[in-house]
Amino acid sequence: MSFKFEKLIIWQKSMDFGEIIFKLSRNFPKDEAFNLTSQIRRASDSIALNISEGSILQSKLEFKKFLGYSIRSLAEVVTCLYKAKNRQYISEEDFNKMYTESYSLMNQTIAFRNQIKE
Structure with missing residues (x-):
């Protein structure tokens, strides 16, 4: 037994x-806790939440x-x-890695959305 979304690769x-974004943002300065740290965590969690x-x-x-x-x-x-x-707050290497992951996930989500017939 499982929910439909659990089978989706994009989910x-x-x-x-x-989870990677959460771990990466743990190194942000404390004075960013209610600003950038919160924002990036909420936005990254929102990706899976909206799919489900x-x-x-x-x-x-x-x-x-x-x-x-x-x-x-x-x-x-x-x-x-x-x-x-x-x-x-993050290295160029971490930025590039997450940027590439973001781009890949975006393209996969767009491709999946384009396959849905109304």
Whole structure:
């Protein structure tokens, strides 16, 4: 027995992505706790949350809308990663790794959304 979303690769990857972002943001300065740290964590968690929410008892059109929210949250994470890099909270290497992960997850989510027929 499982929920429909648990079988989705994009959900599984977004869950892993959120955990990596959480760990990475633990090194942010304490004075960012209610700003950038909170923002990047909420945005990264929102990716998987929107995929799961949209997959349950929703029309195909509604599911596509929630996947769009997920993609927007991913874009928000990327902007937060830029902020973290610019403020020297993360290394160039960590930025590049997470940027690549973000881009890959975005493309996979868009491809999945495009396969849903209304």
